[in-house]
Amino acid sequence: MGSSLHSGGRSYGRTSRRAVLLGGAVVLGTGISTAAVRYAGPARAAAEPPVSGCDRWGARPPSRPVTVHSARPHKVIVHHTDSPNVQDGSQAHAFALARSIQDSHLGRGWIDSGQHFTISRGGHVMEGRHRSLETLLGGAATVESAHTTAQNTVAIGIENEGTYDTAQPPSALYASLVDLCATLCTRYGLRAYQIYGHRDFNDTDCPGDLLYARLPRLRADVAARIGGSAVAPVWPTLTVGATGERVRSLQYLLRQHGSGLLVNGSYGSVTDNAVRAFQDAVKAGVDGVAGQQTWNQLVAPLATGGSGEAVRAVQSQLAARGAGLRVDGAFGPATRSAVASFQAGASLPADGVVDARTWGALVT
Ligand SMILES: [Zn+2]
Structure with missing residues (x-):
């Protein structure tokens, strides 16, 4: 996530009606959901990653109910946790990571984990903020979050365990990131170019130089899976003296x-x-x-x-x-x-x- 650039999220709402679903690792795309897959291109259900819901990794309840907006997100934002590049790739470590992030975010006064999803260095994918998995399966709504200032109602945030300023992300983490991004794009009708890094929006180094440099390849790998363009928008640089x-x-x-x-x-x-x-x-x-x-x-x-x-x-x-x-x-x-x-x-x-x-x- 990087530094403390994240705004908190207000939250209201009802309790999950998918508590059973969240009770275990959910393999997306196995008939659990009838969510419309709007984006042209085949849904590659076999590549959808198992996602461990909040109940599975032992989340505390949010301090207030999370807010769910009844519109699809229009982008995905990639972060790193800025935490040590540990060697432990176990599920037990991944779940402990998810709990420690939630503890940290609750300690800041946020209502719950700031991000929607977390990927450990071992490639384990976990739900972050409550109801993120439920809304992904539905494909029509966005959980308000706290990962990128001024984007928290319209962008899905993924925290990747580690620090990637000078180290490359491990292959297991990267493979899960591709799978999760492809799933997000397919279920939310996004295209691969709508995958960004945190530094594209806020004054931060997140997600580290090397994970950020990996984003064009990430977009291309996701586009290879779902079709469509991987080329991100290019913007002019305007300053005093410009006209037109x-x-x-x-x-x-x-x-x-x-x-x-x-x-x-x-x-x-x-x-x-x-x-x-x-x-x-x-x-x-x-x-x-x-x-x-x-x-x-x-x-x-x-x-x-x-x-x-x-x-x-x-x-x-x-x-x-x-x-x-x-x-x-x-x-x-x-x-x-x-x-x-x-x-x-x-x-x-x-x-x-x-x-x-x-x-x-x-x-x-
Ligand atoms: Zn970040």
Whole structure:
């Protein structure tokens, strides 16, 4: 997880109705769930890893019921625990690890383990926060978590045991990480490029230089399993003096997140200050430069029915490309059609949904 950059999660909700399921190691994809597998590509049930639920590893109850949001997550974020690279690959060690992380997080005043899932160096996969496994099996909801500031309602967090600044992750851990990510993507309808590292969002070294450097291969290995693209979005680096439509997009997105700055396409001191305030709020590195962390924190998927300043950013980009679109902040059929045309021209799936890759293509 790295440092103390994790926001706590509020939690309310009901008790698990899958207590029986959570009582043992659950082999995903064995007919337990009828969850729709929306993503095109075969569900490879045989490769879904056994996941030990909270009851199995001896979790304490959460201090308050966890919150479950009735929407799918739109990304997966990889962490390391920043703990010693132990040699013990046993299940007993893995379960003790899960208990010690939970104790630590409860000790911070959090309601439960911060992350959704934990993988030991021996490759054992465990549920972290209560109800994470149940909601994964359902494929339609997200447990609010505490692993990445400003992403805890929309991102699944995986803690990988160890410290990977100068050491490579063990093969058993990596194999389980691929299996778990493929399962998450299949059941939640995510694509492999939606797998990120913690440092893509917050000012942290997590998940270590070497595990972070492994992420392109992780995306490729997951894409080989489930199909689709493994290429992550690329973002422009904007700073004082920049002008044009990309700056307008940045300004619209800052307004979407509560800034009162005007959209004028000119990156001056007002924009610099607004970027710094946003970076501080989301615990990105505060430097006034709109780069990867800032864009990753600013954008969220947009689709028909959406509204607001972020929709204006998309419409203004498309209008600047000649789409003949009104910049009214309402994502209707005309906007959807213009997005799909843009996607087709950019060799992206023309589904009319502005996902992270489409955002990247629009502003780069
Ligand atoms: Zn982390």
